[in-house]
Amino acid sequence: MSDTSTLTENGKSHTPGALPKAAFATMSGLDIFERMMAGDLPAPPIMSHSNIRMKEFSEGRAVFTGLPAREFLNPLGTVHGGWISTLIDTALSCAVHTTLQPGEYYTTTTLNVNMVRPLLETSGEVICEGRIVHRGSRLATSEGDLRDANGKLIAHGTVSCMILKPS
Amino acid sequence: MSDTSTLTENGKSHTPGALPKAAFATMSGLDIFERMMAGDLPAPPIMSHSNIRMKEFSEGRAVFTGLPAREFLNPLGTVHGGWISTLIDTALSCAVHTTLQPGEYYTTTTLNVNMVRPLLETSGEVICEGRIVHRGSRLATSEGDLRDANGKLIAHGTVSCMILKPS
């Protein structure tokens, strides 16, 4: 039984933590996110671990929400920059992923995060949007920001990715 | 009863997730890390949440270990860049923190991460070291890297911090 069949028949049974390899080979990035949102493909473990949820995907754009929690606090009592960076990396890298054709892969090589305001355990749900800036055949970049429920900017950043086409 | 007394008498009872405010006011950065390693001050929640452990601190240098786990995987089945960034942010920011005098605070404003090799759930424990590069009165920067048990470089980066002296 191939990965492909688990994709089409009972998508919930494959290895937690990874898309079946066939997904990248046969589906576009947008298809993958649509299937994930529909529950037909597994959401990656990092998402529940970090209280992150998928919200919206279109070509070149990916939006996630995140809920701060006590587990994410740093010694200063604010939300750790690592949690903020996880959301920024997720949204901006997925913005690149939404532009992939079947058979294309990608890897994020550089993440740059500007943290402009502290985020608190009590800040409530935040929203993080990634937007493609450049999509070439080998290189893609995206930018995006993380805001609280009132639209206040907490952090923004950029990501640089390599586009790979295994032969 | 002040925060200070909880520090000296029964350090384990304060709010999870934050150092007592008195810690920053009365202790140097190095003192704080020594107390954390001794268990007299609470380690921040992000650490157990992200499988991160304190390893070594000296002035201008902070070393942590981290253990990849299934919960940290991204859709590609590799460890999410957010986990890598959490470790890089932790080690590099704490390298700055080790240089603080009592009464000084800091905030990390920019995090830059170069991810050069995939990290796997099966890669085993990694080590992440942060080293101060510049320590001025208002600005500090550090650099550092994350390596696997064989010394293979997984990621490296830089951090820029503002030093604050509330009056």
Added chain:
Amino acid sequence: MSDTSTLTENGKSHTPGALPKAAFATMSGLDIFERMMAGDLPAPPIMSHSNIRMKEFSEGRAVFTGLPAREFLNPLGTVHGGWISTLIDTALSCAVHTTLQPGEYYTTTTLNVNMVRPLLETSGEVICEGRIVHRGSRLATSEGDLRDANGKLIAHGTVSCMILKPS
């Protein structure tokens, strides 16, 4: 008698390459750029040296044009990333400068540049726009991009600045 002379202390003509110190103390950032465009304050030397011209300033936004030339080429025969970075740094830092009140100063601490397409000696005039993203009392960030005459993206980036208020 121009207003410029009032800016120079004791009628001494100021050092080429620097605004009179009084400019920062008594004028807003926008005022300074308006005076520079009017020729009442000196444009900094880097501009003619690098074929850069001021184009437009409003609060939180600064636009410059630049003309590639043979002097800016790297060994690969394309325009050196340093010239691109000079334009990005100029536009993004000046976007922050446009938000300064009299008596406020600033310094750029981090520059991040993503170079996405080669720029040629024959590419013709480029336009580089900087836009403020965050303006706090101590920290400001901006983003922006450099495009050729056809709107093609050559590079984009972010800048982080410290806002200073000497007492």
Added chain:
Amino acid sequence: MSDTSTLTENGKSHTPGALPKAAFATMSGLDIFERMMAGDLPAPPIMSHSNIRMKEFSEGRAVFTGLPAREFLNPLGTVHGGWISTLIDTALSCAVHTTLQPGEYYTTTTLNVNMVRPLLETSGEVICEGRIVHRGSRLATSEGDLRDANGKLIAHGTVSCMILKPS
């Protein structure tokens, strides 16, 4: 007859500002720098334009000197971050270039610069060293710093490059 002429196709003298294409195809990166230092290959125009000189090259390491001048000043009267970035980009990108085999090319995709101290027209010669951090088959990164004659750190940074092997 010099070797340079064999590099120019059909005896045509090459365009100032660019290495003959044959150079990348037939010489290693280190060979190219050795020839440049010997004057057998042209130094790129950006160097004399920006008062930059080659100092030392070994595999994975490139060192340049630079001399601040009035032409590089910004409105604050200090050396423009663009000149600093030009040196950082040069040394760090060339550190990657020293690792290229004949037939390999590269392009710098991300430049990150931390500016930690002002540089003055009167600061005198500075030295900028780039060191390779990671050299993979498709991705390379380097780090480095710019110091004044007393060893004081002015700026440091990282660069990310794509390695290309045209077929």
